[in-house]
Amino acid sequence: DVKVTQSSRYLVKRTGEKVFLECVQDMDHENMFWYRQDPGLGLRLIYFSYDVKMKEKGDIPEGYSVSREKKERFSLILESASTNQTSMYLCASKGNVDYYGYTFGSGTRLTVV
């Protein structure tokens, strides 16, 4: 089975810190996605990547950047964390062969204090 691993389950960071959220998948998927999940808002797409070094903005990219230097790893970066970025962050991946084959990680709950 495809596995998507997010390195931290819980993180607590201070306002203004630079924060890295890491996501690794083990099935050679071309596409990777970062979502944030907030109560009453569902999941909203922050950024996605369809190939190494390729990235596109999602619906709410402000305050975030991403990095994809290797196919298996997709990093979400909060350049200067703010309290309104306190949220659950979910990573997903999908190959090009299976149009419907999305796999999600278990999430990172980030608290910015």
Next chain:
Amino acid sequence: AQSVTQLDSHVSVSEGTPVLLRCNYSSSYSPSLFWYVQHPNKGLQLLLKYTSAATLVKGINGFEAEFKKSETSFHLTKPSAHMSDAAEYFCVVIKTGGGNKLTFGTGTQLKVEL
């Protein structure tokens, strides 16, 4: 642009009674639709998917959904609720284009009471 609207943020049912979670979609052509479930402190799990084959789609754990083009709906149903069904449910559409991104509804919290 493709989007989904979940009509109820919270639904409460008694164990053994039917479940209905409502979802309407907006799309200029035939969409691909999913239902996902998220149990407390767990990851997202795919319940079922509609991919323009049969309009009645059967999923896991006794859930099913019917695609109704005339009503632009994709409601999720289950004949008899179980306590273990208590979770948050998301209706999702594939936003076609670069990356074929998933667009989520705002979620429905299902509560199952004894």
